[in-house]
Amino acid sequence: MLISGVAAFLLLATPVHGKMPGIPKETTGATKGIVAVSHPAAAQVGKDILQQGGNAVDAAAGIQLALAVVEPQMSGIGGGGFMMIYLKDKQKITVIDSREMAPRKADPKMFLDAAGKPVPFEQRHTNGKAVGVPGTLLGVETALKQYGTKKLAEIIDPAIELAETGVTVNWITAKHIKDSEDKLKKHKTAGEVFAPGGKPLEEGALLVQPDLAKTLKLIKEKGPDALYRGEIGAALVKEVQRTGGAMTLEDLKHYVVKEREPVRDTFRGYEVVSMGPPSSGGLTLLQILKLMEGYDNKQDGPLSAAYLHRLIEANHLAYADRAAYMADEDFYPVPKKGLIDKEYINERRKLIQPDRVNTDVKAGDPWQYEGKKAVQALSLTDVTPVKQTTHFSVMDKWGNLVSYTTTIEDVFGSGIMVPGYGFMLNNELTDFDAAPGGVNQVEPGKRPRSSMTPTIVLKDGQPFMAVGSPGGSTIIASVSQTILNVLEHEMPIQEAILSPRIFSSTYPIVSWEDGIEQDVVLKLMGMGHVFREQPENIGNVQAVIYDLENGKMYGGADNTREGTVLGVDAVAFSWAEPAAPKAAEKGAFVVQVNGHPYPFTANQLLLWNGEPYVQADKLLLGLNARQASFSADEIKRDGRLFLPVKRVAEALGYTVTWKAREAVVSLQKP
Numbered sequence: 001m002l003i004s005g006v007a008a009f010l011l012l013a014t015p016v017h018g019k020m021p022g023i024p025k026e027t028t029g030a031t032k033g034i035v036a037v038s039h040p041a042a043a044q045v046g047k048d049i050l051q052q053g054g055n056a057v058d059a060a061a062g063i064q065l066a067l068a069v070v071e072p073q074m075s076g077i078g079g080g081g082f083m084m085i086y087l088k089d090k091q092k093i094t095v096i097d098s099r100e101m102a103p104r105k106a107d108p109k110m111f112l113d114a115a116g117k118p119v120p121f122e123q124r125h126t127n128g129k130a131v132g133v134p135g136t137l138l139g140v141e142t143a144l145k146q147y148g149t150k151k152l153a154e155i156i157d158p159a160i161e162l163a164e165t166g167v168t169v170n171w172i173t174a175k176h177i178k179d180s181e182d183k184l185k186k187h188k189t190a191g192e193v194f195a196p197g198g199k200p201l202e203e204g205a206l207l208v209q210p211d212l213a214k215t216l217k218l219i220k221e222k223g224p225d226a227l228y229r230g231e232i233g234a235a236l237v238k239e240v241q242r243t244g245g246a247m248t249l250e251d252l253k254h255y256v257v258k259e260r261e262p263v264r265d266t267f268r269g270y271e272v273v274s275m276g277p278p279s280s281g282g283l284t285l286l287q288i289l290k291l292m293e294g295y296d297n298k299q300d301g302p303l304s305a306a307y308l309h310r311l312i313e314a315n316h317l318a319y320a321d322r323a324a325y326m327a328d329e330d331f332y333p334v335p336k337k338g339l340i341d342k343e344y345i346n347e348r349r350k351l352i353q354p355d356r357v358n359t360d361v362k363a364g365d366p367w368q369y370e371g372k373k374a375v376q377a378l379s380l381t382d383v384t385p386v387k388q389t390t391h392f393s394v395m396d397k398w399g400n401l402v403s404y405t406t407t408i409e410d411v412f413g414s415g416i417m418v419p420g421y422g423f424m425l426n427n428e429l430t431d432f433d434a435a436p437g438g439v440n441q442v443e444p445g446k447r448p449r450s451s452m453t454p455t456i457v458l459k460d461g462q463p464f465m466a467v468g469s470p471g472g473s474t475i476i477a478s479v480s481q482t483i484l485n486v487l488e489h490e491m492p493i494q495e496a497i498l499s500p501r502i503f504s505s506t507y508p509i510v511s512w513e514d515g516i517e518q519d520v521v522l523k524l525m526g527m528g529h530v531f532r533e534q535p536e537n538i539g540n541v542q543a544v545i546y547d548l549e550n551g552k553m554y555g556g557a558d559n560t561r562e563g564t565v566l567g568v569d570a571v572a573f574s575w576a577e578p579a580a581p582k583a584a585e586k587g588a589f590v591v592q593v594n595g596h597p598y599p600f601t602a603n604q605l606l607l608w609n610g611e612p613y614v615q616a617d618k619l620l621l622g623l624n625a626r627q628a629s630f631s632a633d634e635i636k637r638d639g640r641l642f643l644p645v646k647r648v649a650e651a652l653g654y655t656v657t658w659k660a661r662e663a664v665v666s667l668q669k670p
C-alpha cells in the first residue's frame with residue numbers, strides 16, 4: 001500500500017515530459033514569463049518589464065520602443081505593424097492593427113512613370129511618395145490602454161536611455177548599414193547618423209542617437225499627439241513633401257488604429273489563429289497548412305524531396321489566391337470563408353501531382369464556396385524583392401501571449417529620416433500593386449496588402465505557441481514551415497526555427513536555405529522545380545512555446561540576427577554570428593537547363609576527350625531519368641561512374657549545346 005501510495009504521488013508530482021510537440025527535452029523552462037526577440041538589448045527591456053510585474057502587452061510595448069532604437073533599420077515609430085494578443089482571462093485573441101495608411105492624395109497611378117509603366121522598386125521605394133502614414137506609436141499606446149497595465153510614459157524610459165547612451169552596433173546591423181549605404185546617404189540625414197563623415201558604422205561602434213532620444217522624450221511628455229498633432233508630425237510631413245510625397249498633417253491627424261478579428265482554422269487538432277486582412281499572411285498560411293494536412297508528411301520527413309515538392313506546390317496554389325483576392329477588406333470584400341473552405345481546399349489539393357511540378361497554377365474561385373457568383377480573378381504577380389523587418393513573441397506568467405510583427409518595410413525603410421527627430425520613415429506604400437486595376441491598387445486611406453503573419457497556436461483553447469517572421473512575402477513560408485516543423489515533424493521549437501526553409505511563390509524558382517541535400521535538390525529539379533544557384537537566408541523567426549503539461553515556457557530565435565530568448569526565471573541565450581558557408585569550388589564547366597544551372601559539385605564534373613561528363617547517379621537524378629539504358633556510355637574514374645551529358649540529355653529529348661569556350665553545357669526542353 002505504502003509503496004504504491006508513494007508511486008502514485010511521484011506520478012502526480014513528476015512532470016510528464018515530451019508529450020507536447022515543440023518542447024525542448026534538455027532545457028529547464030521558465031515559469032514567470034519569456035521573450036524571444038531579434039536583438040538582446042530589446043529582449044532585456046521586455047524581460048525587465050515582465051520581471052517588474054508588467055504583462056505581455058506592457059513587455060511588447062517596451063520591446064517595440066527599444067527595437068526602434070537598437071534595430072532602427074527594421075521597425076519604429078515611422079512604421080506600422082500587427083500586434084496579436086491572446087488574453088488568458090478572456091480566452092480571446094485580438095489584433096491591434098497599426099498598419100500604415102495611404103495619404104489622402106494617393107492615387108492608383110502614382111507609381112507609374114510617364115509612359116504608364118510601373119517605376120522599378122529600387123527607385124520607387126526611396127521617394128517620399130512611398131511613405132505611408134505611420135501607425136506604430138498609436139498602435140502601441142492603444143494596446144497599452146486597452147490591454148496593458150502600464151502607461152506609455154512608464155514603458156518608454158529604457159528606449160530613451162538606449163538612444164542617449166548608445167548601443168553597440170552588432171554584426172548584423174553593421175552589415176545592414178553597409179548594404180544600405182547609398183540609400184542612407186541619398187536623403188542625407190540618415191547618412192549622418194549611420195555613416196558619420198561618410199563612413200558606415202562598423203561592428204563594435206557605439207550608435208548614439210540624440211535626436212531620437214529627444215523625440216522619445218517629447219512622446220513621454222506629450223504622448224502620441226507629439227507625433228500625430230505636434231512638432232514631430234510637422235517635421236515628418238515637411239520631409240515627406242521635400243522628398244516627393246504628398247502627406248499632410250491632416251493625414252497624420254486622421255490615422256486610425258483598428259482592432260481586428262484574426263482568421264482561424266484547425267491543423268491536426270491545434271487551432272491556428274493568424275492575421276487576416278489587410279494582411280494576406282493568415283489566410284495564405286491557413287491554406288498552406290490545410291493543403292498539407294491531406295498528406296502523411298511525417299513519414300516522408302521535413303527535408304525529403306516528396307515533402308518539399310508538395311510544400312512548394314501548396315505554396316504556389318496559396319500564393320496565387322493571395323495575389324488575386326487578398327487586400328484591405330475595408331475597401332474590397334475578401335472571401336475569408338471560401339479561401340479556407342474544406343471542399344475548396346480539397347479541390348485545390350487535386351492540382352498537386354505527386355512527382356511533377358504544375359507549370360500553370362492559377363487562382364481558384366473561393367467566392368463560389370461562399371455561395372457567390374464566380375469571379376474572374378485579376379492575378380498580379382508579386383515582384384517586389386524580399387524585405388526584412390522584425391518579429392518578436394512574448395508570454396507572461398499569467399499565460400497572456402503577444403505575437404508582434406512590426407515593420408518600416410524595407411531595411412531602413414525609405415532611407416528617409418525625419419531631420420532633427422532621428423527616426424526612419426517607412427516605404428510601406430510599395431506593398432500596394434504598382435499598377436492599377438487589382439484589389440491591392442493604391443487608394444487614399446487604404447492599407448497596403450501585407451504578408452505579415454503574427455500567429456498564435458492554441459491547444460484545447462489553451463495558449464501553446466506565438467510565432468512570426470519578417471521577410472516580405474517569404475514571411476508566410478517561414479511561419480508555415482516553422483509550424484509544420486513543430487506540429488507535423490515534432491521538432492523542438494529551436495530546431496524547428498533553424499531547420500532549412502524554402503520559398504517559392506510561383507513556378508519555377510525556389511529559394512532555399514543551406515542544409516538541403518544535393519540529391520534532394522537534384523530530384524526536385526528533375527521534377528521541374530528550379531532551385532536558385534546559391535542558398536540564402538529566408539526570414540527570421542522568433543517564437544515562444546508553452547508546455548501545457550508542466551506549465552513551463554520555452555523560446556526559439558533565429559541565428560540570422562542576434563536572436564535572443566530570455567525567460568524571467570530560466571532560459572537565456574543569444575545567437576552569435578554564424579560562420580559564412582564556404583564558397584563552392586568552381587567546376588570545369590556548368591550544366592544549365594533552360595538557362596538555370598544545376599548544383600553539381602566540382603568533383604562531379606569531368607572533361608574527357610573534350611566532352612563534358614557528369615557523375616552518373618547525379619545526372620540521372622537531375623534529369624529525372626531512372627533507366628539504366630545509358631550503361632554503354634558510362635566511363636569509370638576514381639571508382640565512380642560518369643555519363644556524357646550531351647548524349648544522355650539528347651536521348652531524353654533535350655536540345656543540347658556545348659559551348660566549350662564558355663564551359664557551359666546548355667540543355668533546352670520545349
Ligand code: GLU
Pocket residue numbers: 387388389390405406407409410428431449450451452469470471472473475
Ligand atoms: N512590408 C512587408 C509586409 O507587410 C513586411 C516586410 C517584412 O516584415 O519583412 O508584408
